[in-house]
Structures are given as structure tokens and as C-alpha cells.
Amino acid sequence: MDFSRLSHLRFDTHNHNETLTSLPSAFLEALIPGYGVVSMIVFRIFGFDIGLVVSGCLVLFGLTRGSQFFYGKAYGLFYYYFMSTIQVEDDDELFGQIMEWIAEQNMTKRSRDLKAVTKWVSAYDDGEEEGKANDDDVLDESGIFNFEKWASNIPPRYEPNFGSDKFYHEGRVFRFTRTRREKKRSYWGEGEDQVLDISCVGRSTEPIKELLNYIKKWNLNKDNKSTTIFRPAPKEDRKDYAWDRQSCRPSRPMSTVSLDTAQKSKIVMDINEYLHPASARWYAARGIPYRRGYLFYGPPGTGKTSLSFALAGIFGLDIYCISLMEVGLSESDLNKLFAHLPRRCIVLLEDIDSAGLRRPDEPATDAKDTASSTASDAGTDDGLTKISKADAIPGSLKPATVATSGGFKSLISLSGLLNAIDGVASHEGRVLIMTTNCPEKLDAALIRPGRVDLQVQFTLATKDQTRDIFKRMYSSSADAKSSLPCLPASEKRPSSSSSTSTSTSTSKTNPPTKANEDYDILSLLSQVPNLDILEPEELQSMADQFAAEVPENAFSPAEIQGFLLMRKKEPRRALLEVKGWREELVEAKKRERKVLSVQ
Numbered sequence: 001m002d003f004s005r006l007s008h009l010r011f012d013t014h015n016h017n018e019t020l021t022s023l024p025s026a027f028l029e030a031l032i033p034g035y036g037v038v039s040m041i042v043f044r045i046f047g048f049d050i051g052l053v054v055s056g057c058l059v060l061f062g063l064t065r066g067s068q069f070f071y072g073k074a075y076g077l078f079y080y081y082f083m084s085t086i087q088v089e090d091d092d093e094l095f096g097q098i099m100e101w102i103a104e105q106n107m108t109k110r111s112r113d114l115k116a117v118t119k120w121v122s123a124y125d126d127g128e129e130e131g132k133a134n135d136d137d138v139l140d141e142s143g144i145f146n147f148e149k150w151a152s153n154i155p156p157r158y159e160p161n162f163g164s165d166k167f168y169h170e171g172r173v174f175r176f177t178r179t180r181r182e183k184k185r186s187y188w189g190e191g192e193d194q195v196l197d198i199s200c201v202g203r204s205t206e207p208i209k210e211l212l213n214y215i216k217k218w219n220l221n222k223d224n225k226s227t228t229i230f231r232p233a234p235k236e237d238r239k240d241y242a243w244d245r246q247s248c249r250p251s252r253p254m255s256t257v258s259l260d261t262a263q264k265s266k267i268v269m270d271i272n273e274y275l276h277p278a279s280a281r282w283y284a285a286r287g288i289p290y291r292r293g294y295l296f297y298g299p300p301g302t303g304k305t306s307l308s309f310a311l312a313g314i315f316g317l318d319i320y321c322i323s324l325m326e327v328g329l330s331e332s333d334l335n336k337l338f339a340h341l342p343r344r345c346i347v348l349l350e351d352i353d354s355a356g357l358r359r360p361d362e363p364a365t366d367a368k369d370t371a372s373s374t375a376s377d378a379g380t381d382d383g384l385t386k387i388s389k390a391d392a393i394p395g396s397l398k399p400a401t402v403a404t405s406g407g408f409k410s411l412i413s414l415s416g417l418l419n420a421i422d423g424v425a426s427h428e429g430r431v432l433i434m435t436t437n438c439p440e441k442l443d444a445a446l447i448r449p450g451r452v453d454l455q456v457q458f459t460l461a462t463k464d465q466t467r468d469i470f471k472r473m474y475s476s477s478a479d480a481k482s483s484l485p486c487l488p489a490s491e492k493r494p495s496s497s498s499s500t501s502t503s504t505s506t507s508k509t510n511p512p513t514k515a516n517e518d519y520d521i522l523s524l525l526s527q528v529p530n531l532d533i534l535e536p537e538e539l540q541s542m543a544d545q546f547a548a549e550v551p552e553n554a555f556s557p558a559e560i561q562g563f564l565l566m567r568k569k570e571p572r573r574a575l576l577e578v579k580g581w582r583e584e585l586v587e588a589k590k591r592e593r594k595v596l597s598v599q
């Protein structure tokens, strides 16, 4: 730029030969090298002064920038004095709910600037996504389910991109702003920290609060009821937040847990009464800590976890799972976890006995316990545990840091656990469920009334439970049918009342035409049967026959369910084969064999 040319520029009001256009020309000459030559050429060829056009553009540019500047300033002042805002951070449950709601609003539908999200989903999370995929198009030409093909059918979710936009709700205009914040490290790697600002005109946040309540209700009323499962956040993140949302499962209906009806109703009624808002006042008026604890005990696979999830579903509670065997989980972590629970929730402490919590002065009774006590000493030497409270059983609650199966050391002493469960800092309003296979190994202090209010026994399958499991497996109700995969249309065959294991293996359908080394496997696919549809009376009679073949209190519901799952479309085959399976299982249990030849 040749600024020396600016020295030629002077405001001479007496010189009328100097036109107005020479003023910007002199500026442009100084700012754009060669401008004078170009303007002269244009003038000579076209006969007009290019300076007029350029100065017009400059004035427009200046006006635009100026108005932008003043608009920004004015909006800032207006925003500051006449608008209200509520901010939501991305680690809050509300963030996801708002994004889901806003994704369905007109603002997102008409926007030309969107963010497509293909979310990582866990096995349980994808229930909702599944609905969006086309189930008929998930098998390849050989009839094999292809996950990539299935996943490619799921459309991404479109969300508003970073920035601002406005939307209307119930006659009011709101401003939605999504911004990035500095990145923070999370369990899954480096994640993006985002915030949402929802604003409205007016000096009250009331309309935004109403909107957020509306979104929460909208979220609740969506068809798919689900239970969110939380686990302790990874050690390095625990100073920021205690819990990590792990997955979201469709809620388990209570009816799918086979248990004595009286027992089920007793638990449901007890929790229902406890959760009622009036109960909190009742407890407070009597000086009783507002907490409720349950002990579910019984052999493995009898439905302890299943009932916990069904209860969470029925009461719309989230589940907070803690394993005392979690590596690195210290007593202060445990206290923090209990202190950071929401107002109402279920805390699930699974397999409490295998955490090896016991009084150190108890004699070791088996090999595992011997290992435990050895490690207990080692653990104490580490100085990793300390007695934080001894009010429950004075004097006797030394740290019980032990090694259990797998060689991990639980850093939690019995006193530390008791302190977390019902210490002064502990949370009120939660439902604590502890599960165990060996209640006799538990310390009496852990299950004393006040900590455990109701003990629920789970037994090996009774005749009723066996019947129930059979009926649920083969029920032809709409729900049951829709959850079963179907064969490609060309390979469907009518169900016949005489279909058995032999009929499926001899069924003649077109073998796969592809000549490749997988031929044998692929040809088996053509023999996969379709679900035998049973009339209710027939189903009842078969369930009775099945229950008559399975000895009472000998097998767990999980074992029976496992056997039926292998024949989930073939109730008749299950009836035919139950005897062989029963004998094999009884024999295996007698000889303490872990593997079965009939499954």
C-alpha cells in the first residue's frame, strides 16, 4: 500500500474541479496497488468511473458491519436486561431429554444446519433404534443375520448443530443455544463438554422452567419405558462426578419374574408405601431414618437380580449398582457414591457375600476364607483401609480387607460398608437391595433390622414356576411373537401340530444355492423351524406335562429357562427332550460336573 499517495489528498472546498469521486479514488489508490491504472483503463474503455461502484460497495460494507456491531451490542444489552436463561450441562440427564425433544421440533426439521449423531449403543440401548430399522432387510441371501447390514438401516439422529436458533412452544418464543466448552477426559476417552442455554424474553425464568417440566413429562410418557443403570465412575473421574450412566434397558415387566404371588405383592406394597411422599414426613416425625433395605437371598439363577430390575421398572426408579469387589473402590469412594444418589432410586449391592466382608476374628471355614484371611492381613499392612465408624458393633469391626476369588482385594471393611449404608452422611430415600447366594456367611450387623427391613428368599424352581416359565416362553401373545426372529418369506413353512425335532431336521426347503465351504452351515439354516403356535388350552396342558417332568426345588429358573431357550420355537421338542436333559442335569449335579452333554 502506498500511503504517500494519501498526502495528495486534501479537502479543498474552493477547488470545484475536484469531484467527490476523487476522494475514494485517492483512498483506493493508497489501499489497492494498481487501482489507478485499472480505473483509468475501465474509464477509457467503458467511459465510467469505477470509483463510484467501489465506493458504493465500501459504504455498504461499512454500513453492514456497523449495523452488525450495533445489533450485537443492542442484543447483548437486551439479553442482559430483558431475557432470562437456564443452562443445562451435558452430564445432566435433562440434556439428553432436551436433545431428544428438540430433535422432533419444527426448529430442527426446517433447519439447514444439523448435526447427525450415530450413537454408540449398548446391547440394551438399541431397543429404540431397532424400531427404526427394517427387520425384513437384515438377513443376507443365505439367511444369515448381518449386523453391519442391520446397523446401516438405522438412521442417524439429527440434532440442532452448535449455535443458536429459535423455536416456539405454546405461543412463546424461546432461544436455543448449543455451545462447546473445553474438553474433559472421560472413561470413554476425550469427550466433548457441551452446554445448552434456553432463553426467553422476560425477566422471569418461569416459562423456561415450565418448558423443562413439559420436556420431562414428554420424556416420561414416551412409549418405551426404560430403566437406567448407573455404575461408579472410573477412579480418575470420581472427583468430578460419582456415577456413570452405564446403559438403559427396557423395563422388565413384573409378570416376567416367576415368584410366589403373595411374596411379590408383599415387596411391591412395602416399597410402594415407603416411596410415597407422605412416608418421608412420617419417618421424620418419628425420628426414624428414611431408608429401606431388602435382602434377596437364594441360589444362583433364581431371580434376585431380575426382581430388582422389575421393581425399578414398576416404580420408575433408576438402578445404581455397586460391586464391592470393584478394583480401587475405597471407603471414601463408597461414601461419596452413597452421598450422591438421587432423591429416590434403587441401590443394588450384588453378591454381598463374595465381597468377603466379615469380622476378622471369625475363623476361616474354607479354602476361600483362608485365602481371604491371609490377604486380609496383607490388606491391613497396605494401610489402605481404616475404621471409619464403629458405632454399629463397638470394638469388633476392624478393617476386613480381603482377597476373594479372582485375587482382588476389597478395600472396603465391614464398618466402612455399614457407615456408607446408614452413616450420618448417607442418603435418605433410597431403596437398598442386597443380594447373596450365601446368607449364612453375612455378618449379623449387615442385615440387622434397620439395615435390612425385609428378607426375601428365592428358591429353586417350584412346579408353579416351571409351568410359568414354560408358558411365558411359548406364549403366542403379540409381544412374545414380535420378539422372535422370522425366516425369510421364501423359507417360511406352515406350523403343523405334528412338528417335532425330527420333523425339523427332515424338512425339505431349498438349500442355499451358493457353492462355498460354508454350505453345511448354511444348509442348516433352512431347517430352522418357525414358532409352533399353540392354543391357550394346549399350551396349558403342555406346561403341566413339562412341570410334571421337572423335579421340584432341584433346578434353578435360570437352568429351566436355558433349556427352553435352546428350543424356543419348539415346545413339542422341549417336551420330548426334557427327560434326557433332566437326567443329565441331576447326574451332573451329583457328580459336581460343570459341563452337560444335553443342553
Ligand SMILES: Nc1ncnc2c1ncn2[C@@H]1O[C@H](COP(=O)(O)OP(=O)(O)OP(=O)(O)O)[C@@H](O)[C@H]1O
Pocket: 256, 257, 258, 259, 298, 299, 300, 301, 302, 303, 304, 305, 306, 307, 435, 436, 437, 458, 465, 557, 558, 559, 561
Ligand atoms: N424367578 C424367575 N422368574 C423368571 N426368570 C428367572 C427367575 N429366576 C431366574 N430367571 C432367569 O434366569 C436368569 C438369571 O436370573 P437372575 O440374574 O435374576 O438370577 P440371580 O438370582 O440374580 O442370580 P445370581 O445369584 O447368580 O446373581 C435371567 O435371565 C432370568 O430371566
